[in-house]
Structures are given as structure tokens and as C-alpha cells.
Amino acid sequence: MPVDVLLGLQWGDEGKGKIVDCLSTHYDIIARFQGGPNAGHSLEFDGKKHILHTIPSGIFHQNKKNLIGNGVVIDPIVFDRELKGLHLDFDELNSRLFVSTKAHLILPTHRLLDQASEVSKGKSKIGSTLKGIGPAYMDKTGRNGLRVGDLFQSDWDQRYQMMVDKHFDLLNLYPVETDFDFDLEQNLFFEKLETLRKSSVVDSMTFLSDAISHNQKILAEGAQGTLLDIDFGTYPFVTSSSTISAGACIGLGISPRSIRHVYGISKTYTTRVGKGPFPTEIFDENARYLLKNGNEIGATTGRQRRCGWLDLVALKYAVQLNGVTHLILTKGDVLSGLDSIKACWQYSIDDSISNFFPYDLNPDQLKPQFKNFQGWHQEISHVRSKKDLPKPFQKYIQDIESYLGVPIHIISVGPDRSQTIYD
Secondary structure, eight states: OOEEEEEESSSSOSSHHHHHHHHGGGOSEEEEOSBOTTOOEEEEETTEEEEESSSOTTTTSTTOEEEEOTTBEEOHHHHHHHHHHHTOOHHHHHHHEEEETTOEEOOHHHHHHHHHHHHHHGGGOOOOOSSSHHHHHHHHHTTOOOBGGGGGSTTHHHHHHHHHHHHHHHHTTOOOOOOOOHHHHHHHHHHHHHHHHTSEEEOHHHHHHHHHHTTOOEEEEOOSOGGGOTTTSSTTSSOSSOOSTHHHHHHHTOOGGGEEEEEEEEESSEEEOSSSOOTTBOOSHHHHHHHHHTTOBOTTTOOBOEEEOEEHHHHHHHHHHHTOSEEEEEOGGGGTTEEEEEEEEEEEETTEEEOSOOSOOOTTTEEEEEEEEEEEOOOOTTOOSGGGSOHHHHHHHHHHHHHHTOOEEEEEOSSBTTSEEEO
16 A cells, blocks of 8 residues: 555645655655645745645655646646746756646636636635636536646647637626736746646556556645535535545545555644634634734735634544544644643534534534643744653643544644654
């Protein structure tokens, strides 16, 4: 079973990029299995910060192969920009990065549709990143999307124009104005398609099947988080793909029998970007503290994240749904300096107590029930052993493990590679 899966257990932004980067030394291939440029994976090492949107987070390691799987949607403009930011020569890049022929493309009209749809909703906006993700996945499930492999077909131009014509027909349903310059974006799109055509494009299922047959170790990297899953998240305030561990099989073309460990990542508190229910959200000075100390600004959107206490009911739901075998806690250092900390242990729903994540998170009916923990004031970003953490933090960790029934194997105490505790 040479495949491990790593994914987020909350509403995204859990620190997956850093952890993938840290774990990459143990794998031969790092493979992204879903999402698109709405993801923002931040990595920090050697005093520099790197943000990836489509490219897997193992790209900075030499002699490691990185695959963009069939479950990912690719914007050629963003893809080209990311490649330039890596500062790798062409040959080295093509030996490290591979792209599935079956990955779908985000067209300029997808982004235009995304903007028009969101603007038309007015106060009912879902908080889309406006990257064209939703419309691209709609075309995928509608069985008329364009894929990377289509770029090499003789009738590419006709296929593309058919999609554009279809999209402009749909735009007539949204009588709203946007500032989207289609001609400019389309010209840029055509220019950047050449970068994608020159990349190492592969049949990703065969690529991974061969690797598995040779007992190579693969880390499947997810984007967003479990609570944004299209089926099991807080619908309709979700993303457009399957963010859970089962999505790795679909998004890469691997058998469930190939999966060994599932690494689930959670912050020591909770954040969310955009609209949607958030039972443990807070609005006091603690929220401002978490926002500032955690630098809770979206790497993709630039928006401030909503902050709240850890929701263990939602976290247990995510652990069970994904079959998590190893838990990873990030941003432990952010809690330092608080006098007290809270975690949601159960919900009160219409005056009854529940330990289950419900169908509806209606704030008029659901109230989080908190357990209080002693805070700590020690600076812990330099700590490299769990036993050297402040006693209140150790107690917090132990209670989380007891509640979830899953051991915590890694604790992040800062953004840099080196600021990581391994158990």
C-alpha cells in the first residue's frame, strides 16, 4: 500500500502546503488530486515564503516527481505564472512536474461566468474566489469540458470556440455588469497555453500505476478542506470537488486498496473564508488576537479569515469521514499568549445535546457547548519536542486525542520547515 493521503479537516487553510513540504522527503511522488487555483498552499524555508495554487507542494525538493492529477482544474494563465515563480530551468522543471491529460481546463469564460453568477446573487453570495472553478467543474460533470489532452487534438480550435459560444449564451441569463476584459484575458490564455503544451503531459493513471508496481511511495495532496467537500461539506457554501480521502482515488485514478495512511490536518483553532455557517466563530478580542498572530489572510483571495475556537464535533466528523490514521495540528504557536482557550465539545440543538455533526448548522437552533482550557504565555516556536511544550498545551493535545480517538503525530509551531515537532 504505497499511497498516503494528506488533506485538510476544516474549511481549508490548515497549513497543508507546509506539511506536504516537510513530508516530501519520505516520498517519490507528490500528487494533487482535486481543486484548482482557488487553493493557496504556503511554504516557508530559508527565510523565503512561497505560495502555490496548482502545483504540488513537493516541487521544491530535488529528485521528487510532482503530478497534477485528473481531478484538478487548471488555469493556464495561473499555471504559467506559478512556473515562472519557481525559477527552475525548463529541463529541470519537466523532470519534476507532470500534468494529467485528463485534467480539465479553466477558460476565460469560466471566470467571466463565475463573476457574473456571483454578482447576480447580491446578498446571497456564497463567497466564490471568482477563479472559474465552479463553472469549470460544471462543464466537467456536464460532459462537455475541455481537458489538457484536447490541446493536442487537431480540432482544438473548434472545440474551444464551441465552449465559448455556449458560455456567452449562458451569460445572457445574468444581466449584470462585470469589469472582466474578455479579449485581453483570451489573448493571454492563448499565449499561456503554449507553456502547458510544452510541459510533461502524461496519462496519470498509467504514470501512477507504474510507480505503484515499482513500489514507489506516493503522497496524495488535497486542497481546500473536508468541510468544503461538494457532498459532505456545509452545502451550498462549499467548493466544487471532492476534498475527502475518497476523492484521491477519483482524482488520481488509484485503487482504494493502494491507500495506507490518511494524514488529517487541523489548526489548533478554526478559521473560515467567505460565507457559510461557522458555529464556533468569535468576534471578541480573542478573534482579533488569532487574526493578527495567525496572519489569517487568504493566500489566494487576500481576504481576512473568520476566526473561532476549535470545533471538535466537526473535527470528529471529518476524522471519521476520511478514515484519518494520523492527526496533524498546525499553528500551535498562535495560541501562545492567551489566558484561556476554548474548544467546542458538543452542540446544543433545540435544547438537546448532540455530539454529531448535523445536516443543518442553523445558528438559531444550534449553539456550541465549550470546554475551557488554561492558556500559556511561553514562546514555543523554538520547541522541537512534545515534552517541552507548556503543560497546558500538552493537556489540550491529550484531550483532543482522547476525544477524536486518533494520535497526533505532528505539531507545527511556526511557518518554517524547521518549526515542526514530530512524534
